[in-house]
Amino acid sequence: MAADQAQGGFPVDPIHQFQIQTLIPLDFGGIDASFTNSSLWMVITMFAVTAFTIFAMRGRAMVPGRMQSIVEMSYEFVANMVRENAGSDGQKFFPFIFTLFMFVLFANLFGMFPYAFTVMSHIIVTFALAMTVFIGVTLVGFAKNGLGFLKLFVPDGAPGALLPLVVLIEIISYLSRPISLSVRLFANLLAGHITLKIFAGFIITFVSTGSVLGIAGAILPMGMIVALTALEFLVAFLQAYVFTVLTCMYLSDALHPGH
C-alpha cells in the first residue's frame, strides 16, 4: 500500500480500518484470547450499555429524568418488539433480546466515532451472534414442541406432489437463516464504512492537486460524506433493529410452528 501511495494511487486504504490489531497478547490453554482493538470496543460497548441501563436508572425516580426516560423508552421499545413479534410467551427471552439489541446498537454507534473499531464489521462476530440465535431458537423449538416443531417445514395447503420440494425449500431457507442474518449486518456496516473512507480519500486526492479547481471539487465528496454519515447512523440503528426483529420472528416460529 505504501508503494501505491508513492505512485500516486488512492491515498487512503479503505480496508485498513477493519484490521485487527493485537493490543495485549493472551493465551489460555492454547486458545488465542489476545486483547485486540475489537475486544477493546466490545468491552467499551459492554460498559456503555451497563452504564446506560444501570447507572441511568440508579435514581429509580417516579418521574424520570432525561437519561432514565431514554432507558425506559429502550426497554419499552424492545419489550413491544418481543410482544408483537414473538407473542406473550416470548417474554421469557426478553433479557437476551434486549442484550442483543443494545449490544449491536451500541457497537454500531461506537463504530461511527473516528478511529473507533466497528465490531460488527467482522463476519465472525455477526455470524457467532446469528448462530447463537439460530441454535437457541432451534433448541427452544424442539424443547417446546418436540417433533411437532418439524411442522414448521410443512406449510399448510401445499399440494401433495409438490410437498417434498416445498419441504426441501423450507429446510434450506431455515438453514440459511444464520447466514442471511449475519451477512446482512456485517455487509451493511462494512460497505457503509468503506464508502465513507473512499469519499474521504477523494477529498484528499482533490485537495492534494493544489489547484483551485481541485479544492472546489472537494466540496462534492465532502457533501457526500456528510450525507452518508447521517445515513450510516440510520443504518447503525436500523441494522440493530432488523437483527433483533428477525430474532423475534425466528423465536415466534419456534414457539408457534403451526403458523
Added chain:
Amino acid sequence: MSQDTHMTPELSEGTVQQAEHGSNFPPFDVTTFEPQLVWLLITFGILYYLMSKIALPRIGTVIEERRDRIADDLDQAAQFKQETDDAIQAYETALAEARGKAHAIAQETRERLSAQTETKREALEAELAKKVEEAETRIASTKDAALQNVRTVAGDVAGAVITQLLGDDADAAQISQAVDAAMNQEG
C-alpha cells in the same frame, strides 16, 4: 541457487503481506477469529448477566411501580370526585330544604301578622261603631230635647200671640194640637 533466488521474491512478498495484514481482507482473516469469539463470549456473556439480573428487573420494577401509582392516583381522583359530587348533592338538598323552610316561615309570619291586623281592625271598627252609635243616640236625644223645647216655645208663643190678639187665654189643648199639626206639616 538460481531456483532459490527465483522463488524468494514471491515468497517474501507473500509473507510481508501476511505479516502486515494477516490477510488481504481483515474480516476473512481466520487467525483473528479466535480472539474475537473469545471476547464476544466474555463481553456478551457479562452484559447478558448484568441485564437479566440487575438492569432489566430494576427498569421493569420502576415502570411497574409507576403504572400502579398512576392507576392508584386515578382511583383516588375518582373517589374524590365522587365525594365532591355527594357534597354538592347534600348542599343542594340542604339549600332546597332551607329555602322551603324560609318560605314556610314567611308564609306563617305573613298570616299571623294579617290575622293580628284583622283582629285590631275589627276591634277598632267595633269601637268606632259603638262611638258612632253613642254619638247618634246623643244627637237624637239632643234633637228630641231641642224639638221639645221648640214645641214648648211655639206653644207659649202661640198662646201669647192669641192672648194679645184676642185678649183672651186660648185653650192650651188646642194650641198644642195646632203646634203639633204645624210641626208635622213642616216635617
